[in-house]
Each structure stands twice: as C-alpha cells, then as structure tokens.
Amino acid sequence: MNGPTKCLTVGQLAERWQKSHQWIYSNYRRIGLKVLPIGQQLRFPLEVIESWEQEHLR
Numbered sequence: 001m002n003g004p005t006k007c008l009t010v011g012q013l014a015e016r017w018q019k020s021h022q023w024i025y026s027n028y029r030r031i032g033l034k035v036l037p038i039g040q041q042l043r044f045p046l047e048v049i050e051s052w053e054q055e056h057l058r
Contacts, residue, residue: 007043
C-alpha cells in the first residue's frame with residue numbers, strides 16, 4: 001500500500017516558485033495544475049508539481 005501523498009499549500013508553492021499567493025490562485029487553472037480542494041483551501045500534490053516542472057523545463 002502507498003503512503004500518504006505529500007501536498008503543498010498555496011504558500012509553499014508560491015515560495016517554491018518565487019511567486020505571490022495571488023499569482024498561484026490566479027493561474028493554477030490556466031497552467032493546468034490539478035489540485036486537492038480541502039474546504040476553502042487548495043493543496044497541490046507534490047508529484048503533480050514535480051511532473052509539471054519537468055514537462056516545462058527549458
């Protein structure tokens with residue numbers, strides 16, 4: 001059985017990408033990130049973020 005999925009908060013993703021919280025909220029759908037909504041908060045599965053980063057390396 002797999003362990004729990006590591007997820008990033010909006011703040012953690014903003015820090016990782018050096019963007020503002022508002023930029024994350026405004027753009028996560030446009031760039032195609034899948035999220036796990038927890039109530040009013042968003043969580044970004046780390047494997048999704050790492051996959052997106054690999055696909056968009058230049």
